[in-house]
Amino acid sequence: MKSNRKPKFHIPMASPDITEAEKKAVMSVLETTTFSMGPEHVKFEQAIANHVGAKHAIAVNSGTAGLHLCIRAANIGKGDLVITTPFSFMASSNVLLFENTIPIFVDVDPVTGNIDVELVSQAVIDLKAGGDSAKKWLPRKGAENIGELKAILPVDVFGQPYDYDPLRKIADKHNMILIEDACEALGAEYKGKKAGKLGDMATFAFYPNKQITTGEGGMIVTDDDKLATMMRALRNQGRAPGDTWLEHSYLGYNYRLDEMSAAMGRVQMTRIDELLEKRAKVANWYFTNLKNNKALSLPIIVADTTKVSWFVFVVRIAAEYNRDDVINQLATFGIPSRPYFAPIHLQPFMIEKFGYKMGDFPITEDLGNRGMALPFSGVMTEDHVIEVSESLAKILK
Numbered sequence: 001m002k003s004n005r006k007p008k009f010h011i012p013m014a015s016p017d018i019t020e021a022e023k024k025a026v027m028s029v030l031e032t033t034t035f036s037m038g039p040e041h042v043k044f045e046q047a048i049a050n051h052v053g054a055k056h057a058i059a060v061n062s063g064t065a066g067l068h069l070c071i072r073a074a075n076i077g078k079g080d081l082v083i084t085t086p087f088s089f090m091a092s093s094n095v096l097l098f099e100n101t102i103p104i105f106v107d108v109d110p111v112t113g114n115i116d117v118e119l120v121s122q123a124v125i126d127l128k129a130g131g132d133s134a135k136k137w138l139p140r141k142g143a144e145n146i147g148e149l150k151a152i153l154p155v156d157v158f159g160q161p162y163d164y165d166p167l168r169k170i171a172d173k174h175n176m177i178l179i180e181d182a183c184e185a186l187g188a189e190y191k192g193k194k195a196g197k198l199g200d201m202a203t204f205a206f207y208p209n210k211q212i213t214t215g216e217g218g219m220i221v222t223d224d225d226k227l228a229t230m231m232r233a234l235r236n237q238g239r240a241p242g243d244t245w246l247e248h249s250y251l252g253y254n255y256r257l258d259e260m261s262a263a264m265g266r267v268q269m270t271r272i273d274e275l276l277e278k279r280a281k282v283a284n285w286y287f288t289n290l291k292n293n294k295a296l297s298l299p300i301i302v303a304d305t306t307k308v309s310w311f312v313f314v315v316r317i318a319a320e321y322n323r324d325d326v327i328n329q330l331a332t333f334g335i336p337s338r339p340y341f342a343p344i345h346l347q348p349f350m351i352e353k354f355g356y357k358m359g360d361f362p363i364t365e366d367l368g369n370r371g372m373a374l375p376f377s378g379v380m381t382e383d384h385v386i387e388v389s390e391s392l393a394k395i396l397k
């Protein structure tokens with residue numbers, strides 16, 4: 001498309017926030033000979049454990065790896081069922097497919113975009129009952145040899161964890177594990193409780209667009225000693241405590257986080273309050289500058305979210321506009337934006353494997369059609385936010 005306007009600034013979609021302190025910490029690792037499994041990953045784990053108030057923190061080399069280890073440690077495998085959301089980043093469902101586990105999608109709450117607790121409750125009752133009542137929750141195909149209904153895997157969408165009290169009750173009542181995908185929610189709180197403490201296990205992610213970054217990286221947190229020991233073994237090629245370098249008690253992975261990344265993460269955690277405050281400030285500028293734009297619905301933070309951790313700023317475009325056209329027009333102003341999320345059940349391999357169709361999860365699809373992530377990071381200036389907002393006002397006349 002031909003540019004009809006020179007952008008005033010270069011506005012990136014997302015940006016890490018790195019200071020001299022992070023650079024120094026990474027360089028210091030390079031002065032040593034320990035690039036893996038050294039003191040930095042231990043210190044980084046302690047920093048996250050302290051922040052969350054969790055007994056164990058286990059550093060891994062991506063959020064996806066962390067979620068995968070949660071599934072493995074919970075002994076969830078072939079044919080087992082896990083209730084989760086189709087409105088998420090692909091990884092939260094992919095980790096189930098890695099183990100030939102069947103994701104049972106339920107639709108989401110239209111306000112927060114998080115899993116709909118009423119539907120979870122109904123799905124659990126029906127799936128436990130089996131037979132015809134179970135059938136309506138199962139995919140059209142790919143669910144022939146069914147194991148056990150083992151877990152609920154909710155996602156803290158866009159940095160807002162919701163609604164965990166009823167989810168905890170359902171999980172306890174039916175003896176199911178609750179796994180929190182907190183990859184978008186480091187620092188957030190639900191009813192005064194920290195994201196990461198809301199399930200039996202949780203995972204954070206540190207890709208460069210997240211609240212803190214290590215380049216690639218992730219962290220699992222849990223209060224459960226046995227699960228923690230298992231996940232430490234699985235991330236390290238299946239070596240149980242006491243195994244030597246060439247002894248492998250379990251089928252494991254190399255999901256270790258290197259020391260340079262851990263050093264960066266450790267320093268980022270000393271700045272966590274500052275990093276979250278800067279992001280909140282940018283979100284507030286967006287609220288101020290977009291509030292009169294009738295074509296947009298702005299994010300809604302519910303009362304139970306005692307602290308939101310701004311990961312992205314996602315607006316919803318009124319149904320009379322075409323979201324993708326708006327994205328393309330914004331691009332001609334030199335401003336990047338993205339659809340966020342794309343419904344998981346409509347990804348090509350999901351359709352092929354499970355036979356999903358458009359219309360299966362209407363709220364997810366509606367949010368998927370109208371949701372648009374605007375440029376967002378803690379290093380954005382107010383001028384950038386105004387530029388984005390004014391460009392949107394011109395497009396959405």
Ligand SMILES: *Cc1c(COP(=O)(O)O)cnc(C)c1O
Pocket residue numbers: 062063064065088089091092155181183184205206207217218
């Ligand atoms: C970022 C993210 C992940 C994990 O991402 P990685 O790139 O593997 O670190 C998982 N789930 C959600 C919802 C995410 O946003």
